[in-house]
């Protein structure tokens with residue numbers, strides 16, 4: 001159990017109660033695609049008062065959760081959703097964190113009031129579209145989606161892929177290269193999905209995160225008015241370069257993965273411990289065998305280390321020092337936590353034996369979902385390169 005101050009603990013408990021009652025019974029339905037996520041998100045928003053939180057952030061008024069930062073609240077929601085179903089947390093994070101966070105960080109006041117508020121309150125589902133069929137790890141260098149300046153706005157053409165919430169979103173923040181701008185400038189464009197020329201593919205079938213729809217976005221000469229260019233236009237009449245903001249979004253995404261991974265490891269430990277105590281082989285609970293104990297101890301150690309990382313984030317937020325966490329550190333946290341969670345989930349499956357390998361067991365879902373974290377938000381290899389680059393620059 002995380003060591004938290006009383007006010008933080010009370011909020012975490014509220015979110016946990018909500019997830020136990022409203023999410024846990026629907027996990028299979030979300031995983032199988034039998035039930036859409038949107039009604040659940042509306043319930044979540046109402047239950048936690050996310051509209052009031054969004055209003056407070058947009059209008060600069062007092063937060064309804066006095067003493068607890070909205071960022072910490074988001075971390076708690078990501079944590080608790082992930083304990084039940086990481087895919088639901090992934091879709092929540094894409095809307096509020098990736099899309100909503102980018103609009104709140106870089107948007108014009110109007111964009112914050114409209115799209116920021118709608119995403120943070122979960123009134124609209126958002127997507128954040130960077131990756132393309134030919135541009136994954138080399139997202140900037142190989143980007144082919146183009147924005148051509150026309151009277152009153154830009155016309156976008158290109159394809160995005162592997163985009164969380166693409167099949168269901170109401171609005172997408174699409175990154176595109178600005179034609180004719182110097183040094184390959186990339187800008188963000190807020191595009192409601194009813195825009196002419198904006199279409200999406202069917203949800204991809206995938207290994208894990210099945211509750212979270214992932215898909216393609218096709219842009220065929222989509223007109224985006226100037227007021228929907230993220231951050232508006234600069235004095236030169238051109239969009240601002242979004243590369244710094246995109247890197248910041250990726251850093252925030254990597255940090256946001258820590259509470260998710262912690263929750264997944266916690267859940268694996270609980271499932272594995274309960275099973276090991278109850279499962280009898282050779283006339284004794286398997287928990288009495290030291291080889292099983294070793295795996296439990298390993299998962300527990302991972303849990304402790306991820307707790308430290310999450311508490312470090314909470315502390316940094318409380319001191320207003322989140323920005324001091326460098327890109328390399330965010331990469332290092334993600335690199336470590338993702339691998340540790342995959343290993344912990346595999347250890348948990350091992351402890352449950354055949355029962356852990358069966359579709360529908362919690363540890364099986366956690367193992368499939370954990371693998372995503374070694375790919376999404378930048379692969380493990382990209383994190384290593386980022387860490388090494390910063391390390392060598394410092395010396």
Ligand SMILES: Cc1cc2nc3c(=O)[nH]c(=O)nc-3n(C[C@H](O)[C@H](O)[C@H](O)COP(=O)(O)OP(=O)(O)OC[C@H]3O[C@@H](n4cnc5c(N)ncnc54)[C@H](O)[C@@H]3O)c2cc1C
Pocket residue numbers: 094128129130131135136137138161162163164165206209214372375376377378379380381382
């Ligand atoms: C479920 C899911 C959800 C996603 N959601 C989003 C989203 O919401 N928005 C979005 O924009 N994207 C999203 N992505 C895309 C994700 O960010 C990319 O998949 C990821 O960045 C890797 O790109 P890629 O798949 O094209 O792999 P590639 O870049 O083709 O990499 C393939 C392999 O080559 C390795 N590699 C590449 N370059 C190097 C190098 N220089 N050195 C060493 N190894 C290298 C990689 O590490 C990897 O192992 C999502 C992906 C998934 C699976």
